[in-house]
Amino acid sequence: MAPTKYSNPPQKAPVFYAKDQDASRIIERTKELLARSKAVTDAVVKDIKASDARFDNVLLPMALDDNELATEAHIIGFYSAISTSQALRDASTEAEQLMDDFGIEASMREDVFALVGAVAQRTEKLDPESARYLEKEHKGYLRNGLGIPEGPQRDRFKDIKKKLSEIGIAFQKNLNEEKGGLWFTLEELEGVPRDVVDDLKKGEGENEGKVFLDFKYPSLFPTQKYALSPEVRRKVFVSNENKVNQNVPLFRDAVLLRDEAARLLGYKNHAEFRIEDKMAKTPKTVNDFLGDLRERLAPGGLKEIEKLLEFKKNDYKSRGLEDSYDGKYYLWDHRFYDRLMLEKEFQLDQEKIAEYFPLQTTIEGMLKIFQELFGLVFIEIVGEDRAAVAEGGDGDHVCWHKDVQLFSVWDDESEGNGFVGYLYLDLFPRDGKYGHAANFNLQPGFINAKGERHYPATALVCNFSKSSEKKPSLLKHDEVVTLFHELGHGIHDLVSKTKYSRFHGTSTVRDFVEAPSQMLENWCWTPSQLRSLSRHYSYLSPAYAEEYASSNQNTKPEEHIPDALINSLINTKHVNDALFNLRQLHFGIFDMTVHTPESHEAIEKLPIPETYNRLRHEISKLEGPEAFGESWDWGNGQATFGHLIGGYDAGYYGYLSSQVYSADMFYTVFKADPMNGKEGRRYRHTVLERGGSQEEMQTLEDFLGRKPSTEAFYKELGLS
Structure with a gap:
């Protein structure tokens, strides 16, 4: 049972559909919500003249409706990523299409744009977040085609927007359904x-x-x-690159349509359109950053390959395979020999380290870190308590799957004991589920029409190995980092306090959104935090202890990860770092390449799979099947690349540029004392609470006390 003071959250948790027959209700409810939104907008247009247009009678009613819509719309779209019911996933996909189509129509209404424009010209004195809302809304209509004269060109733009929506939904569905x-x-x-x-x-x-x-x-x-078999690794690598080839034409169509749409709006290319309202502002800034980083990393990457080739050569020799050693380092070699190098040169045994990070114990440790750092309390809701917090008392459907964990999140006493929101953890793979690791906002936070706060709900969706009779789910260190990163997004989502759902939590510009979570990854490389996160799985139950003893000559491990293992792990933080970042550069440079063609004809002629594979070879220096004489279109990695269809188009560079900001924040504020609660709370209130409600550069400057610097980033990479 939850402690009394945490047993009655002021807001009920949503309930989730689970049965095939609920599919029709998803569609019905979506149509009801969209009809309600249209009625709100129609009423504004009907009742308000341009001469009387103000923020409170034009934008505020629509903003409040957006807030309410988001409390259901996010969940409706979420089923496509997590439901075990094919019917529900299909209905969710259909509902997403209905919502996207409605959004496109709504964003191109001349009558609404005229009123918003009239408000913008009034120069009313508004609070900063409302002023930002007005600015974004007004500019949004222009970016959605209302700057294009009425007629065939605008009609074509609208058609492109709808086709891009269809492509995005189908692309992600193919990835989720891949078997x-x-x-x-x-x-x-x-x-x-x-x-x-x-x-x-x-x-x-x-x-x-x-x-x-x-x-x-x-x-x-x-x-x-x-x-051990390089042929098996090759087959697996190449097959994984080609696992959703039905996405190949979808990716090509998306790139072509984006370019056409950007040119209709008067931009040179899609990247110029997308980057204009981000921190980087121009494609030149992005390309200069990526080019400089590539130049700095390339020599280190070649040195790393040279060293890894020595490991490969010695490995072949030790197994009597000298005759088949060809002196080349392949794409399917890297994970194998990177691991072998860490084991042999740094005595890093990832399997042994994983024994100290059982999933549930690690989660408990992470939540404890966030409690101390940010002044939070996490209460897991189980058994009878689920009915008490669920809408309508439906505890059976307060989660969408039996494996999902639910927490209510509260402020601790120092922060006022208030309710914060709901956190869900969906951690194991299953058919039809989103295949990577991500944080999904289920309900944003905002201030409702009564002036009361609506609290957020957020979900971590991951794919870790499940427990067995012999062992619990155990995390490799890179999985610990992944979990911490995604939980960081979840915390950002939970503690954000904005007036409008539009700016809530991780709703920031793409070249900043990763920075808060990337900064928190540093706690996974800090000795004291690693030790506090760890607990050997054999201490979790007598059965696990017996199983471990029987497999390890009755030896007893230390309860927490030994200092020697911690040191060996930390010593490897930057091993083969250049190759890792060159891989990220490949993704970022490919993204910019397909979104900055010199002309529309150039992108029409661009061989996209060949470009993807050539750039990977040129940037990472790793060989692929082309080394055996196969054509450069041997694989379609771009068709598996959900980021470039799901919002990171002309924005993948943000993973690297965000590292500049995350390194600066960590080294400046937390490096000396990662568990400094005073600074943790300042970070919570200065950075995380703001969401996207102000310029992200202003948020950084408020926290750092100065403009951000690249010094810590390049120092961390050994490139200063």
Whole structure:
């Protein structure tokens, strides 16, 4: 039972549909919500003349409706990423299309634009967030085509917007629904950890004696890291690059349509259009940053490959494979030899480290860090308590799957004991589920029409290995970092306090949004925090202790991760760092390449798969199947790249540019004392609470006390 003072949140948690027959209700409810929104807008247009137009009678009613709409619309779209019901996922996808189509129509209403323009010309004295809302709204109508004269061109622009929406929804659905994989014999998977292989689907009939390796992270990554056979690693790598080739034409169409739309609006290309309202402002700023970083990293990348090739050569020699060693370092070599180098040169045993990071224990440790740092309290809601917090008392449907954990989040006493919101954790893979790791806002925070606060709800959706009878779910260190990163987005979503849902939490510009979570990753490389997060799984239950003892000659491990393991881990933080960042540069430079063509004809002629693979080879210096004489279009990695369809188009550089800001914040404020609660609370109130309600550069300057600097970023990479 939750402690009494945390047992009665002032806002009920939403309930979720679970049955196929609920699919029709999703569509019905979507149409009801959109009809309500249209009625609000129609009433504004009908009742208000341009001469009487003010913020409170034109924009405020629509903003309040947007707030209310978001409390249901986000969840309606969420089913497509998490529901076990195909019917619900399909209905969610259809509902997303209805909402997108409605949004496009609404954003191109001349009658509303005229009123918003009249408000903008009034220069009313507004609070800063409302002034920003007016500015963004007015500019949004222009960016949505109302600067294009009425007629064929505007009609074409609207048609493009609708087609891009359809493409984006279909692209992500194909990724979520992907069920591909390869059949291998146990011999072929030699070297892959036994617990990974044991969890794979067993073959029957013609596949008798084989196991099915899917492309989900818990099986894909260990195979790439541990499979001794280079041919198996090659097959897995190439097949994973081609797992959703139905997205190939969708990606091409998206790039072409974006370019056409940007030119209709008067921009040179899509990147110029997208980057205009981000921190970077111009494609030149982005390309200069990426180019400079590429130049600085390239020599280090070549040195790292040279060293890794020595490991490959010695590995082949030790296994009697000298005759097949060709002196090349392939894409499917990297995870394997990167891991081997860490083990042999740094005595880093990732499997041994993972024993100290059982998933649930690690989560508890992370939440404790956030409690101390930001003044939060996390109360897990289980059993009878679920009915008490659920809308309508429906505790059975307060989560969408039996594996999902639910927490109510509160301020601690020093922060006033107030309610903060709801946090959901959906951590294990299943068919039809979003395949990566992400944070989804389910309900934003805002101030409602009564002047009361609506509290947020946010969900972490990940794909970690499930527990078995012998072991709980164990996290590799990079998975600990991933979890901390995504939980960082969740905290940003929870503690944000904005007036309008439009600016809530992670609703910032794309080249800033990753910075808060990237900064928090540093806690995963701090000795005291690593130790506090850790607990050897054998201490969790007598059964686990017995199983561990039987497999390890009755030895007893330390309860918390030993200093020697921590030191070996920290010593590897920047090992092969140049290659890792060159990989990120490949994604960023490819993104900018396809979104900055010299002309529309140039993008029409651009061979996109070939460009993706050539750029990867040129930037990362890793060889692919082209080394064997195959054409450059051997793979379609861009078709698996959900980011470039899902909002990071002409924005993937943000993962790297955000590191500039995250490094500056950490080194300036937290490096000396990562658990400084005073600074943690200042960070919460100065950065996280603001969301996108003010210019992100202003947020940084408020926190740092100066303009941000690249010094810490380049120092961290060893490039200063």
